[in-house]
Amino acid sequence: MSDVPSHYTQAGGILERILTGLGDAGLDRERFDHRSVAGADEFHLGGPAATAEVVAAAGITAGHSVLDVGCGIGGPARHMASAAECVVHGVDVTPEFVDVAAELSRRAGLGEVTTFELGDATELRAADESYDVVTVLHVGMNVADKALMFDEMARVVRPGGAVAVYDIMQIGDGEIDYPVPWSTTATTSHLESPDGYRAQFERCRLTVETTVEQTELVRAAISRATESPPPVNLSHLMGDGFTEMFGNLFAAMSAGTVAPVLMVGRR
Numbered sequence: 001m002s003d004v005p006s007h008y009t010q011a012g013g014i015l016e017r018i019l020t021g022l023g024d025a026g027l028d029r030e031r032f033d034h035r036s037v038a039g040a041d042e043f044h045l046g047g048p049a050a051t052a053e054v055v056a057a058a059g060i061t062a063g064h065s066v067l068d069v070g071c072g073i074g075g076p077a078r079h080m081a082s083a084a085e086c087v088v089h090g091v092d093v094t095p096e097f098v099d100v101a102a103e104l105s106r107r108a109g110l111g112e113v114t115t116f117e118l119g120d121a122t123e124l125r126a127a128d129e130s131y132d133v134v135t136v137l138h139v140g141m142n143v144a145d146k147a148l149m150f151d152e153m154a155r156v157v158r159p160g161g162a163v164a165v166y167d168i169m170q171i172g173d174g175e176i177d178y179p180v181p182w183s184t185t186a187t188t189s190h191l192e193s194p195d196g197y198r199a200q201f202e203r204c205r206l207t208v209e210t211t212v213e214q215t216e217l218v219r220a221a222i223s224r225a226t227e228s229p230p231p232v233n234l235s236h237l238m239g240d241g242f243t244e245m246f247g248n249l250f251a252a253m254s255a256g257t258v259a260p261v262l263m264v265g266r267r
């Protein structure tokens, strides 16, 4: 197993921990609305609010076929399929995440419109021009060869379709302390600047039509979650170590070293 899946599954037992969290909150662990698990399955800064921005900026709409690259345990896929009445296929390199994604979709009644497979962002199995929209939420930080990832995303999106990338990007010179939510050590952390991402979009002839830093959206989402904690959260996904990971990320954001940025390019 490469270091990336090891990082994400270091606490193991993800499905059971999430279901136990739901049960402890008095919810039915066999059948639930996908929004009940959003605190744990939308594994990116800003959670559902940030995914809603991706949907709007990429123009995802009813009938669209969406590929979510680095889908995690499937929260963004379920969110998009439910909110926009589209069909979403998720690809992720972490085996346990793919299994949990499928099981959560089944229990949330979204198994028909969200499907998942094990795969790598730099070597997609999808056919050329087979998706209306390709999304990537907080994945590029793990991908050393962003040119390969962008080549693949540009290859599988149809002409006129959109590639939406919402990643944590390097905006300043400071160092970051590890662990962070995407990496235990610097070895599997590959931050890039917004200019670097823009260069990849342009190299792949994807016209950038949106670039927006989401720091304020993220702060507002954290305030809401603090005031009204969800039944399950990212500690249910990543284990107790998540508090330290998140603390290091937030320190880097406060220092102006990194920021969450949404970029959308059209083919």
Ligand SMILES: C[S@@+](CC[C@H](N)C(=O)[O-])C[C@H]1O[C@@H](n2cnc3c(N)ncnc32)[C@H](O)[C@@H]1O
Pocket (backbone or CB within 6 Å): 004, 005, 008, 041, 042, 043, 044, 069, 070, 071, 072, 073, 074, 075, 076, 091, 092, 093, 094, 097, 119, 120, 121, 122, 136, 137, 138, 139, 142, 143, 181, 182
């Ligand atoms: C921070 S999580 C985000 C998960 C999901 N996009 C979300 O927002 O909930 C990063 C995800 O990227 C996946 N990932 C990292 N490198 C990848 C690669 N080369 N190909 C596919 N998935 C990858 C990890 O396994 C993990 O599920």
